[in-house]
Amino acid sequence: MTQQAVVAALLRSHGSTYAEDAGIRLRDTPQPLYQLLVLALLLSAPIRAGAAVSTARALNETGLRNPRRMAAATWQQRVDALDRGGYRRYDESTATQLADGAHLLTRRWHADPRRMRAEADGDVPILRHLLQDLPGIGPTGADIFLREVQAVWPEVVPYFDTKALRGAERLGLGTDGAALTRLAGDAGPAALAAALVRASLDDDLVTECLREARTRSAA
CATH class of the missing domain: 1.10.340.30 (Hypothetical protein; domain 2)
Structure with a gap:
C-alpha cells in the first residue's frame, strides 16, 4: 500500500x-x-x-x-x-x-x-x-x-495546519508540506488539506480509507 x-x-x-x-x-x-x-x-x-x-x-x-x-x-x-x-x-x-x-x-x-x-x-x-x-x-x-x-493564492502553498497534519499522521502520510502537496496532484493542496482535517476528526474515515487503499493495492 x-x-x-x-x-x-x-x-x-x-x-x-x-x-x-x-x-x-x-x-x-x-x-x-x-x-x-x-x-x-x-x-x-x-x-x-x-x-x-x-x-x-x-x-x-x-x-x-x-x-x-x-x-x-x-x-x-x-x-x-x-x-x-x-x-x-x-x-x-x-x-x-x-x-x-x-x-x-x-x-x-x-x-x-x-x-x-x-x-x-x-x-x-x-x-x-x-x-x-x-x-x-x-x-x-x-x-x-x-x-x-x-487554492487561489499560490504564495500560501503549502498550507497544512495542525489539524491537517494530524490527519496526515494518522494516515501514514508524514507531515512534510511539500511532499503532501505532491501527493495531492491535480486535486490540489487545499482539497487534500480539507480531507486531512476530516481524517483528524473521524476514526471511521481513517479506517475506511486505509482499507480501501490496501484493497486496491492488492488487486
Missing part, C-alpha cells in the same frame, strides 16, 4: 473543500474571498462543521455575500440567518462579530480581502496575523482561511 493509494482513497470520498461544500465558488475576487472569511469564522467555533457550512450557505442565500451588505443588515437579520443555518448556540455574539468584521474590512481594506494579501506582500505569517485582526477570527479561523485560500 503506497501513500499515493491512501491519498487517492481519501480524495475519492472526501475530496471537496469546505468552501465547495458551502457553495462558494472560490476565485481571487472580493466577494468569494469575503465569503470564505465568513466561513472560516463560522468553522472556528466549537460547533459541527456541517452546521457551520449550512450557516454560510444561509447567509449567502439571504444576500449577505459581501461586507457592505453584511454591515448594512440589522443585527436581527444576521441572527435570523444564523439561526436558519443551525448556528443558534452562537448566533448573538456571531451576529455582532460579523458586523464588526465587515465594518473593519470596509474601512481598513476597502471591502477587499486582496488588499490584506497585498499588505502582507507574500509573507504568510504576516497574513495570518492580519487575518486575526478581524473580530471572530483567531488562530484557528486564520488557519482555516489559509488552508482553503491556497
Whole structure:
C-alpha cells in the first residue's frame, strides 16, 4: 500500500473543500474571498462543521455575500440567518462579530480581502496575523482561511495546519508540506488539506480509507 493509494482513497470520498461544500465558488475576487472569511469564522467555533457550512450557505442565500451588505443588515437579520443555518448556540455574539468584521474590512481594506494579501506582500505569517485582526477570527479561523485560500493564492502553498497534519499522521502520510502537496496532484493542496482535517476528526474515515487503499493495492 503506497501513500499515493491512501491519498487517492481519501480524495475519492472526501475530496471537496469546505468552501465547495458551502457553495462558494472560490476565485481571487472580493466577494468569494469575503465569503470564505465568513466561513472560516463560522468553522472556528466549537460547533459541527456541517452546521457551520449550512450557516454560510444561509447567509449567502439571504444576500449577505459581501461586507457592505453584511454591515448594512440589522443585527436581527444576521441572527435570523444564523439561526436558519443551525448556528443558534452562537448566533448573538456571531451576529455582532460579523458586523464588526465587515465594518473593519470596509474601512481598513476597502471591502477587499486582496488588499490584506497585498499588505502582507507574500509573507504568510504576516497574513495570518492580519487575518486575526478581524473580530471572530483567531488562530484557528486564520488557519482555516489559509488552508482553503491556497487554492487561489499560490504564495500560501503549502498550507497544512495542525489539524491537517494530524490527519496526515494518522494516515501514514508524514507531515512534510511539500511532499503532501505532491501527493495531492491535480486535486490540489487545499482539497487534500480539507480531507486531512476530516481524517483528524473521524476514526471511521481513517479506517475506511486505509482499507480501501490496501484493497486496491492488492488487486
